[in-house]
Amino acid sequence: MKNMILMFLFCIVYQNGTAQNYVPTIKNNTELNYVCKLHGQTRTLTLTAQTVGDGLTFKLETRGVKSSIVMLPEAIKNGTELSFNQGEYAPVLNLKPSETFFMISRSAYQDLLKKGSFVYNNTTYILDNNEDKNSVSIDGKTVETLHVIAQIDETEMWIIKNPEFPLICKIIKNPLGINPTLVKVTDR
Amino acid sequence: MKIYSKNILLGISFLFTIAVNAQIVHQYVDPMIGSEGVGRVFIGPSCPYGMVKPSPDCTSSPNSGWLPMPKEVTGFSQVHVSGTGGGPKYGNIQIMPFSGALDKMDQTSFRTEENVKLGYYETVFKENNIKTEITTGEKVSFYRFTYPKNKSRELKIDPGFFLGEEKIPEAREAQQFVGSQIEIVSETEVRGYSRIRGGWNNGRAYTVYFWAVFDQPIAKYVTYKDGKFYNEKAQFDSGKKTAALLSFGNGKEELKVKIGISFLSELKAKNNIEVEVPHWNFDEVLKTLENKWENLLSRIQLSKDTSEDYKKMFYTGLYHTMIMPVNRTGENPLWTNDEPYYDDFYTIWDTFRTSSPLITLIDSKRKVEIINAMLNIYKREGYLPEGRSGNDNGRTQGGSNAEVVIADAFVKNLKGIDYELALQAMLKDAEVPPGGNEEREGRGGLIDYLKLGYVPYGTDRAGNRTVDYAYNDYNIAIVARGLGKTDLYERYIKQADSWQNLWRGDYENNGAKGFIMPKDKDGKWLDDVVFGESKIQKPTFKYTPVIIESPWYVCHWCVFFYEGNSWEYSLSIPHDVPELVKKSGGEKAFESRLNTFFDSELYNVANEPSFLTPCLYHWIGKPYLSSDRIRAIIKRSFNTSREGLPGNDDSGAMSSWLAFHMMGLYPNAGQPYYLINTPFIKETVVKLENGKSFKITTKKMSDKNRYIKSALLNGKPYDKAWIIHDDINNGGELILEMDSKPSAWGTVILPPKK
Numbered sequence: 041m042k043n044m045i046l047m048f049l050f051c052i053v054y055q056n057g058t059a060q061n062y063v064p065t066i067k068n069n070t071e072l073n074y075v076c077k078l079h080g081q082t083r084t085l086t087l088t089a090q091t092v093g094d095g096l097t098f099k100l101e102t103r104g105v106k107s108s109i110v111m112l113p114e115a116i117k118n119g120t121e122l123s124f125n126q127g128e129y130a131p132v133l134n135l136k137p138s139e140t141f142f143m144i145s146r147s148a149y150q151d152l153l154k155k156g157s158f159v160y161n162n163t164t165y166i167l168d169n170n171e172d173k174n175s176v177s178i179d180g181k182t183v184e185t186l187h188v189i190a191q192i193d194e195t196e197m198w199i200i201k202n203p204e205f206p207l208i209c210k211i212i213k214n215p216l217g218i219n220p221t222l223v224k225v226t227d228r
Numbered sequence: 229m230k231i232y233s234k235n236i237l238l239g240i241s242f243l244f245t246i247a248v249n250a251q252i253v254h255q256y257v258d259p260m261i262g263s264e265g266v267g268r269v270f271i272g273p274s275c276p277y278g279m280v281k282p283s284p285d286c287t288s289s290p291n292s293g294w295l296p297m298p299k300e301v302t303g304f305s306q307v308h309v310s311g312t313g314g315g316p317k318y319g320n321i322q323i324m325p326f327s328g329a330l331d332k333m334d335q336t337s338f339r340t341e342e343n344v345k346l347g348y349y350e351t352v353f354k355e356n357n358i359k360t361e362i363t364t365g366e367k368v369s370f371y372r373f374t375y376p377k378n379k380s381r382e383l384k385i386d387p388g389f390f391l392g393e394e395k396i397p398e399a400r401e402a403q404q405f406v407g408s409q410i411e412i413v414s415e416t417e418v419r420g421y422s423r424i425r426g427g428w429n430n431g432r433a434y435t436v437y438f439w440a441v442f443d444q445p446i447a448k449y450v451t452y453k454d455g456k457f458y459n460e461k462a463q464f465d466s467g468k469k470t471a472a473l474l475s476f477g478n479g480k481e482e483l484k485v486k487i488g489i490s491f492l493s494e495l496k497a498k499n500n501i502e503v504e505v506p507h508w509n510f511d512e513v514l515k516t517l518e519n520k521w522e523n524l525l526s527r528i529q530l531s532k533d534t535s536e537d538y539k540k541m542f543y544t545g546l547y548h549t550m551i552m553p554v555n556r557t558g559e560n561p562l563w564t565n566d567e568p569y570y571d572d573f574y575t576i577w578d579t580f581r582t583s584s585p586l587i588t589l590i591d592s593k594r595k596v597e598i599i600n601a602m603l604n605i606y607k608r609e610g611y612l613p614e615g616r617s618g619n620d621n622g623r624t625q626g627g628s629n630a631e632v633v634i635a636d637a638f639v640k641n642l643k644g645i646d647y648e649l650a651l652q653a654m655l656k657d658a659e660v661p662p663g664g665n666e667e668r669e670g671r672g673g674l675i676d677y678l679k680l681g682y683v684p685y686g687t688d689r690a691g692n693r694t695v696d697y698a699y700n701d702y703n704i705a706i707v708a709r710g711l712g713k714t715d716l717y718e719r720y721i722k723q724a725d726s727w728q729n730l731w732r733g734d735y736e737n738n739g740a741k742g743f744i745m746p747k748d749k750d751g752k753w754l755d756d757v758v759f760g761e762s763k764i765q766k767p768t769f770k771y772t773p774v775i776i777e778s779p780w781y782v783c784h785w786c787v788f789f790y791e792g793n794s795w796e797y798s799l800s801i802p803h804d805v806p807e808l809v810k811k812s813g814g815e816k817a818f819e820s821r822l823n824t825f826f827d828s829e830l831y832n833v834a835n836e837p838s839f840l841t842p843c844l845y846h847w848i849g850k851p852y853l854s855s856d857r858i859r860a861i862i863k864r865s866f867n868t869s870r871e872g873l874p875g876n877d878d879s880g881a882m883s884s885w886l887a888f889h890m891m892g893l894y895p896n897a898g899q900p901y902y903l904i905n906t907p908f909i910k911e912t913v914v915k916l917e918n919g920k921s922f923k924i925t926t927k928k929m930s931d932k933n934r935y936i937k938s939a940l941l942n943g944k945p946y947d948k949a950w951i952i953h954d955d956i957n958n959g960g961e962l963i964l965e966m967d968s969k970p971s972a973w974g975t976v977i978l979p980p981k982k
Contacts, residue, residue: 079783080400105780124767128779161765193762216760216767218781 062181064225066205067091072142073224076102079217087142096205098141100127109141110134116205119145121161124216142208142220144199149206152186152199164191173198176210179224185209251529254522256536256543257346262311262873262883266834268292269548269877270310273347273364275517276524277555277570277594280489281308282362282369283349288393291316296870300336301351303386304362306369306489307436309574309617310551311877315401317427317574317617319391320436321420321487324384325358325373330450330473331457335384346547347517363514366555367500370513371485381476381483385410385440387422388469403427410470411462415445418472419494423465424618428574430667431620435561436489439498443484443508447477484508491559491619524550527590528891531911538890538908540868545887549586549880552579553598562619563608570601575615577625578878580632581839585895586884588640589956592917596644599637602630603646606653611662611669622668625790626689627696628657632898635703638710639900640953651711654704658697658720671697676749682729685746685754691730691788692837695744695797698727702803702982703898724982727801731811737773737795738828740821742811744798746771746788757788773798774830792837795830800837802896804982805847815848826857833865834875839885843894843903846979851949852935852970855906858889859934862908892924892964893951901952901980906934907964920959929966936974937967949974 064070072087085102094113100106107127111119112135119140126141127133135141144152144160151158156167165188168174173187176198185198198210209222262269270292272283285302286295291312293305303324309317326335337353344350349362359374375381387408394402403426410420418440425433450457454468463470476483486505490497505513525546530539553570560569573579588595605621606612612630615623634650657670659678666672673687677697683690705720732745732753746754756768759782769779773794778787789797799822801808809818822844825831831838842861845853865874866886873882888894891914892907912924939946942960951962 076781078781079785081784083780102780124765125769126779126781129770163764192764215762216765216781217783 061175061184062178063184063202064178064200064207064209064222065202066096066207067227069228071224071226071228072098072207072222073226074220075223076218076220078219085220102127106131108132111140112137115140116143116145118147120148120159144206144208146203146206149199149203152188153203158188163193163195165189165195165197166191168196176222178209178222183209251526251532252522253525253529253539253543254346254518256539257521257525257547258540258544258868259344259346259547260870261540261544261868262548262877263292263294263870264296265871265873266875267871267873267877267882268311268313269873269883270294270308270551271344272308272349273362273369273514273517274551275364275366275520276550276591277553278364278551279367279554279556279559280306280364280369280487281310281551281554282306282364282371282487283308284351285319285322285389285391288319288389288391289316290391293319293391297339297342300338301353302336303384303389304360304371305389305391306438306487308391309572309879310548311873311879311882312428312574313876313878314428315403315426316392317403317429318424318436319389319403320387320422320424321438321489322384322386322389323371323440323485323487324386325353325356325360325375325483326382326384327356327358327375327379328382330382330448330475333384333386333452333471333473346521347514361510363510363517365504365513365516367489367497367559368505368513369487369489370505370510371487372510373483373485375481375483377481378478380478381481383442383474383476383483383485384471385418385420385474386469386471387420387436387438388471390422390424392427401426401428401430405469406433407465407467408470409463409465410451410472412446412449412451412472412474416442417498418474419497420470421465421494427618429615429617429620429622431618431622434491434618434620436491437494437497438490439488439494439501441486441488441501442474442476444476444479446474448475449473484510491556491561496559521547524591527915527917529913529915530909534909537868541866541872542887542890542909544868545880545883545890546586546590548877548883549583549887550591552879555597557597557601560619565604567604568597568601569604570598571616571619572879573602573613573616574879575623575625576629576633577614577627578836578876578881579884580629580636581836581881581897582884582888582895583880584633585636585897586880586887588636588642589914592640592642593644595637596642599634599642599645599650602633603649603653606656607649609669610656612653612657614669620668624667624669624672626692627700628654628669628671629696629700630654631657631700631703635706635898636895638707639898640957647707647711651704651707651713651716654700654707655716658701658704671700677726680729680749680751681723681726682747684749685757685788686748688786689788689790691744691746691794692790692792692797694730695727695800698724699801699803699898701726706898721982724803725807727804728807728811731798733811735773738824738830740795740824741813741817742798743773743794745773745794759783759786776832791835792832793830795825796832796837796841799825799841799844802840802898805844805979806981809847819845819848819850819853822853832875833861836878836881839881840894840896843896843905846903846949846974849975849978850970851903851905851974854903854949855934855936858894858905859908862886862889892926896979899980900954901950902956903979904936904939904949904951904962904964904974906936906966914956916957916959918957918959920957922956922959923961925961925963927963927965929964932968933966935967935970936964937971938965938973939963940965947973948977950979 087098090097148158286299303322305322307318406423452471488497488501662670673683702724708716842857890908893902
């Protein structure tokens with residue numbers, strides 16, 4: 041009986057040890073697969089990361105659109121807004137120094153950690169401390185995220201707990217109508 | 229006796245001539261043309277305008293039910309539509325043969341072969357070697373299953389199935405389950421219904437009742453509800469999916485099944501079988517169907533030397549044109565009267581340009597019935613239909629296009645329509661906002677349109693609504709004038725110029741000047757347009773004449789132009805091409821604009837807004853350039869393959885565009901004339917319902933000799949590259965003499981002006 045209890049405890053400890061939460065990182069050629077719900081329709085979208093120095097380019101592919109969206113190092117560091125243009129105009133879209141794409145800036149992420157909120161596109165996003173909502177499942181793995189809710193518009197976003205690349209892995213209630221969810225991350 | 233013999237011989241030779249000239253044509257229909265790729269045509273058997281359209285469903289996702297092999301078959305359901313885009317509709321009362329235990333609902337099978345011809349579908353399943361053959365009546369589908377020797381014969385009947393099922397409860401355009409019921413009535417009969425709502429038109433619930441009869445007794449059965457099997461004979465409707473699995477034992481190999489369908493009741497479905505197919509002769513049902521089609525299709529005869537491919541393309545085009553809308557006369561669950569009832573106007577936005585005028589030409593009595601059904605809907609429900617399906621109006625995409633259909637009938641002098649009532653119905657669209665139902669019927673943005681003369685940006689599809697309403701107002705003006713209502717005419721003929729209020733004359737793109745562009749309520753042109761509904765962020769995208777609808781992330785339904793760009797819609801002014809030419813900078817600039825449009829691939833062969841555009845060279849006195857464009861488009865984008873249609877067939881819209889052009893005629897719907905182009909067929913004879921015939925004959929036509937040099941109408945020189953409907957309807961012959969180079973023919977007397 042004693043052995044059985046010990047075995048049971050071992051199993052619980054082992055389970056906790058192996059169930060470490062997954063934090064995706066962005067490397068050169070990391071492929072991010074999203075499924076977007078928009079205006080009653082569903083479409084897939086792929087971002088392939090290309091890291092050059094401190095900059096980051098996402099090669100975006102979705103039906104009818106192929107574009108490289110270039111984020112500047114200063115945007116990754118201190119950006120204050122998400123780009124709304126999403127690759128429809130040019131094969132290469134150079135974002136403004138203040139613009140990021142599918143991620144928030146490192147400084148915004150730090151604000152979120154320190155102050156429990158950050159401001160992006162003139163919108164204040166407040167950290168939701170409800171633990172039930174602070175993880176997202178991607179490809180069967182639990183990913184640690186920070187869940188934020190926008191004031192006024194009430195958009196909800198889940199941001200991956202990665203201070204280097206605070207990727208947005210899920211959006212709901214987006215008043216702009218596009219709600220992506222990250223479903224798979226592949227490092228190539 | 230000598231004289232008698234001579235007469236007999238003459239008589240025999242006359243009969244022989246008729247027999248030779250009147251070819252059997254239905255065998256040229258290939259229901260698979262346009263079934264793959266983007267055409268989405270219905271491939272199963274259907275009577276002309278037939279209510280019942282049985283076909284395999286290859287999962288619940290495809291619009292027409294069918295997908296090519298190797299996709300699996302989920303079953304065979306009895307109601308479908310043809311050529312549609314967006315969320316699927318129907319797919320009701322599914323059956324599926326199988327062999328084995330009555331213990332699972334999923335009887336999905338893969339096909340080893342498939343054989344499809346007009347009125348007939350056949351397949352053999354890989355897993356169990358069961359052969360399924362299908363034909364149909366108007367309201368009764370007929371199945372002949374052949375099971376392998378010594379295998380038990382089972383059949384699933386599943387009224388819980390429907391196309392376009394999604395998990396999201398209120399998903400836009402998705403059909404939603406409401407209820408179903410099933411009962412084993414006797415050893416040879418099963419009845420029940422399927423009640424579904426939603427689908428592309430987001431319509432209210434519709435109910436498809438059925439009565440299935442078998443030529444052999446059921447030996448064993450189970451019924452099904454909500455995931456469980458029962459031994460009871462019936463499963464009542466409790467908002468759950470119901471079904472039955474039946475076994476017919478190991479008797480003979482064949483099993484025949486007739487499924488009567490009704491939109492009124494199960495007993496009416498039974499009655500439909502008794503009235504239409506009281507026997508068990510599969511071949512007789514097929515023969516009856518073939519005769520119905522032959523009667524219609526043979527009204528247009530092509531010269532005997534027409535290539536097999538052209539015959540297939542042409543007659544399949546006619547076939548696709550006449551499978552929708554569907555005749556549900558006597559099956560209207562909404563009100564009782566003796567008038568015709570048609571459904572699945574899917575949508576008039578697609579069909580008004582070519583399908584509707586082609587039905588008028590071939591089957592004008594049917595067209596009168598269809599219009600009377602539309603007027604009946606107006607009388608009972610307050611508005612004319614636009615995208616009606618499942619007994620419910622909706623959705624509107626742009627104009628109130630029933631106006632074009634009515635005006636087309638009026639200017640072509642179709643009898644048997646109450647045009648005073650029709651004008652009232654048109655005026656209702658034009659003057660009474662549908663009060664929150666803009667997506668169902670009437671004209672969205674009407675108040676602004678009447679006040680400002682255009683629909684301002686901010687109202688969904690403001691651009692094409694303005695352009696379409698202007699044409700619909702022209703249609704009203706023409707009918708009003710014909711009925712002697714001068715004041716109304718004056719008002720609406722002015723309103724028909726409304727498209728000019730969105731014409732931005734100084735805007736240049738790709739060398740062309742002047743475009744229909746977005747404008748706000750204050751009259752300000754918008755280069756950057758706001759999207760989304762945020763209270764804080766006001767993101768914009770740059771609107772240019774080459775953007776099709778919008779960038780991908782913006783609501784495609786809420787944009788300025790529906791399914792098109794400004795280049796297309798800025799050329800879509802069918803009632804006032806001369807003014808369009810003028811505004812574009814004159815004939816030379818207009819020709820250059822058209823050339824840029826076609827050469828830079830701004831023209832979209834896959835959709836209806838540009839249907840008339842290849843003919844616009846007629847209005848600058850160069851009809852030969854229209855013919856060149858049409859020839860190139862058809863050679864490049866249409867063929868006899870399964871991918872032989874370049875866009876959604878949209879209830880026959882794409883097919884009828886092709887059929888008209890192959891004859892060398894093209895209607896400007898709502899107006900009483902057809903533009904004349906170089907035909908693809910050497911001789912075409914249209915046998916009109918009034919007993920007369922109109923023949924289009926070409927002389928010396930070849931690939932090289934593709935330009936019209938001169939023409940004779942009933943023996944007299946004819947210099948116009950257009951012909952009025954009455955000239956065709958009165959019978960006669962148009963002879964086109966062809967040459968290897970463009971001529972002055974048709975260059976002086978241009979098509980009619982507004």
